Amino acid sequence: MPRTCLVTGAASGIGKATADLLRKQGHEVIGADLADSDIRADLSKSDGRAELVLRARELSGGRLNAVIACAGVADFGPLTVRVNHFGAVATLEGLRPLLAAGADPRALVIGSVDSVHPTDPAIVDAALAGDEEAAVAAVRAAVDRGEGHLTYSSSKAAVSRWVRRRAVTADWAGTGIPLNAVAPGVILTPMTRPLLDDPEMRALVEQSVPMPLHGHAHPEQVAALAGWLTSPENTHVTGQVVFMDGGADAVLRGDRVW
Ligand code: NAD
Numbered sequence: 001m002p003r004t005c006l007v008t009g010a011a012s013g014i015g016k017a018t019a020d021l022l023r024k025q026g027h028e029v030i031g032a033d034l035a036d037s038d039i040r041a042d043l044s045k046s047d048g049r050a051e052l053v054l055r056a057r058e059l060s061g062g063r064l065n066a067v068i069a070c071a072g073v074a075d076f077g078p079l080t081v082r083v084n085h086f087g088a089v090a091t092l093e094g095l096r097p098l099l100a101a102g103a104d105p106r107a108l109v110i111g112s113v114d115s116v117h118p119t120d121p122a123i124v125d126a127a128l129a130g131d132e133e134a135a136v137a138a139v140r141a142a143v144d145r146g147e148g149h150l151t152y153s154s155s156k157a158a159v160s161r162w163v164r165r166r167a168v169t170a171d172w173a174g175t176g177i178p179l180n181a182v183a184p185g186v187i188l189t190p191m192t193r194p195l196l197d198d199p200e201m202r203a204l205v206e207q208s209v210p211m212p213l214h215g216h217a218h219p220e221q222v223a224a225l226a227g228w229l230t231s232p233e234n235t236h237v238t239g240q241v242v243f244m245d246g247g248a249d250a251v252l253r254g255d256r257v258w
Helices: 011-022 046-058 078-100 120-130 132-144 151-166 193-197 201-207 219-229 247-257
Strands: 002-008 028-033 064-067 107-108 179-182 241-244
Touching: 002 011, 002 046, 002 078, 011 028, 011 064, 011 219, 028 046, 028 201, 046 078, 046 120, 064 078, 078 107, 078 120, 078 132, 107 219, 120 132, 120 151, 132 151, 151 179, 179 219, 193 201, 219 241
Parallel strands: 002 028, 002 064, 064 107, 107 179, 179 241
Antiparallel strands: none
């Protein structure tokens, strides 16, 4: 049965590979991104988030079967928390009524294995409290302390914890909508290319995200998992952060979590 799926970050990397896979499977895909997509919307801003919901409603006729939030950035500044946490949450919450109107609805956000690295509790707590300006102020304070590297991991930890908290509520589980995150390791996309092209940075990445199984992955490999998690076949996986990281999480956290 063809489904209508909305993918953010659809112009590049994991989002593009996911949109391509879903189209190849015969589904209708509504792509959203800053440019080169059905919906042009800046998810770091409230008017862009409102535009996403408005246009998605128009283009889908008010019903969606899947939402996959892939849009993300990876710098040290406030944009990272605005897009990776607040943009993703606005996407999922804003489109939830359209999912609730669709058959076999499913929702997914792309987190990151970086969420298991050290984070800044001030950023994470503000994000989970839904206070965007406090989260941005905490990012600025971290940058001022020379700890800007905590911004990305904090944004991904926050959105992962948001998924676990929200997935089991009446809005999601109670409405029959599985809500999960995929936490990729290092994926070969335009986001990571500049890092991996620099031998010093590449060595740092390999040390912080060890991937003993098959090494770095391609976006098409993440798309396959995203496709399954948002398919009708997924009836009972919810509130999970599924690590697709070549074993990095098992190396980094061992058997303390499962
Ligand atoms: P990418 O840079 O190839 O794609 C990200 C897309 O998001 C781009 O098309 C970009 O235009 C879009 N985007 C950025 N800011 C936006 C905004 N304000 N509004 C709307 N769209 C915006 O990167 P990718 O590697 O495909 O990353 C996809 C997701 O996967 C991100 O959330 C990223 O954090 C996550 N991730 C990536 C890796 C990796 O190794 N590549 C690992 C773990 C998690």
